[in-house]
Amino acid sequence: MVSATSKYKGSGDKIFWNEGNAFKTYLFDAFSIIIPPCEHFIIDAVESSVKSTSLFSSDKKNTESLISDEARHSQVHKAYNRKLAASGYAIEKIEKRINNAMDKLIALQPEEKLIIAAAIEYLTMIISLIVLKSARWVTAEKVYQANVWRWHCKEEIDHQGVTENLLKKSNVTYFRRVSIFTSVTMYLLSDLFINICSLYHCDRKNQKISRYRFFRSFVFFVVNNGLDLLTLTYQWAKYFRSDSGKNNRNNRNNKSNNNILPA
Numbered sequence: 398m399v400s401a402t403s404k405y406k407g408s409g410d411k412i413f414w415n416e417g418n419a420f421k422t423y424l425f426d427a428f429s430i431i432i433p434p435c436e437h438f439i440i441d442a443v444e445s446s447v448k449s450t451s452l453f454s455s456d457k458k459n460t461e462s463l464i465s466d467e468a469r470h471s472q473v474h475k476a477y478n479r480k481l482a483a484s485g486y487a488i489e490k491i492e493k494r495i496n497n498a499m500d501k502l503i504a505l506q507p508e509e510k511l512i513i514a515a516a517i518e519y520l521t522m523i524i525s526l527i528v529l530k531s532a533r534w535v536t537a538e539k540v541y542q543a544n545v546w547r548w549h550c551k552e553e554i555d556h557q558g559v560t561e562n563l564l565k566k567s568n569v570t571y572f573r574r575v576s577i578f579t580s581v582t583m584y585l586l587s588d589l590f591i592n593i594c595s596l597y598h599c600d601r602k603n604q605k606i607s608r609y610r611f612f613r614s615f616v617f618f619v620v621n622n623g624l625d626l627l628t629l630t631y632q633w634a635k636y637f638r639s640d641s642g643k644n645n646r647n648n649r650n651n652k653s654n655n656n657i658l659p660a
């Protein structure tokens with residue numbers, strides 16, 4: 398009889414949809430768990446900001462498009478996360494922790510929420526650009542999860558700069574903006590780390606992965622994506638330039654035809 402451990406030891410099996418790489422699979426699955434509460438927060442932040450700001454009609458159109466994009470992303474990732482739960486991961490426990498944290502953020506003042514939303518949007522935009530540049534992050538195979546990520550990343554690039562544009566209409570100081578941006582980055586990284594650990598421990602408990610396989614997948618990821626990680630760090634640091642967002646605004650006009658939901 399084949400044990401659960403030996404059954405999943407092979408490198409070409411499909412338990413890890415992202416080219417059989419456990420770490421890369423956990424990374425994007427961990428991201429997916431964060432997406433619905435994040436999108437809910439961004440929609441709330443933008444709606445609160447729009448109520449207190451006078452906007453040109455083009456800005457109104459951009460914010461409406463962003464809200465409908467994010468609402469669809471949230472729905473699609475909820476379905477993605479239900480698939481994770483059906484695979485045996487303790488998603489509800491993770492979601493509860495993230496939702497509790499998001500509830501506290503939603504209670505903040507509209508201006509503060511907009512600064513956080515702009516920071517999240519900038520991070521998702523630079524990550525999306527890197528992810529779509531090559532198949533080093535998301536497999537080129539037409540698997541469900543990869544289709545979701547490619548679609549979501551394209552839409553993030555399309556609506557980049559919308560929240561930043563709203564932020565320019567308020568009198569937020571440079572220091573406040575970049576300190577919140579740094580905090581948001583730290584928060585997201587720690588959340589990702591916790592989620593990856595939870596997914597890994599779940600698989601360990603179910604004997605689906607060995608420590609060696611996880612370690613090997615992490616090393617492979619770092620070696621293969623090292624240059625991209627440096628580029629990502631450089632793009633992240635660009636937010637500290639006082640004119641960050643200047644080149645990112647009003648890009649809805651360049652929107653390509655990406656509104657096709659993943660299969």
Ligand SMILES: [Fe+2]
Binds near residue numbers: 436467549
């Ligand atoms: Fe999104």
Ligand SMILES: [Fe+2]
Binds near residue numbers: 518521556
């Ligand atoms: Fe977005």
